[in-house]
Amino acid sequence: DVKVTQSSRYLVKRTGEKVFLECVQDMDHENMFWYRQDPGLGLRLIYFSYDVKMKEKGDIPEGYSVSREKKERFSLILESASTNQTSMYLCASSFDLASKETQYFGPGTRLLVL
């Protein structure tokens, strides 16, 4: 079974803090993704990585950065957290882009920025 884990289930941070969200997958997947889920908006792609040290912006990258130093780990960084970044953050991974194979999601991190 594919397993995608996220370092925290719940986080509370203050405005202006630097926040790290960590994601690890154990299936040697090439591709990893960060989404945020907001009520009425579904899931929106923040960043995507198709290889170590490679990244691509998604639909809403503003205010975020990412890091992929190892294949199994993909980090989302909020350089200076703001209240509008309060959300559910979901990490996903997939093996093969060309086959449109499904993405496997982690359980999510619910972030509250005060």
Place this chain on the structure above:
Amino acid sequence: DQQVKQNSPSLSVQEGRISILNCDYTNSMFDYFLWYKKYPAEGPTFLISISSIKDKNEDGRFTVFLNKSAKHLSLHIVPSQPGDSAVYFCAAIGEDSSYKLIFGSGTRLLVRP
């Protein structure tokens, strides 16, 4: 502007009956569609998919129908079970991008015993 729309935020169905979840899209370049199911405190899990070259795909109790002319797809669950109670997301992929999933806002299904 949302390219994938799920206009019903919630649906309640009696156990044993059919559940029909609907999804509309605006981009005619989408060529692959997926349904994900999400339980509280868990990530979404893949349920079923359909390519734009088909109009129906079936997997057990789950069937997805695609009407390309209407830019509409639906997920049928027959018979519905209480364990099907979850949020269902419709997602689409464009032919120019095999990785970028465009999600709808989700429909919360409640199956009453």
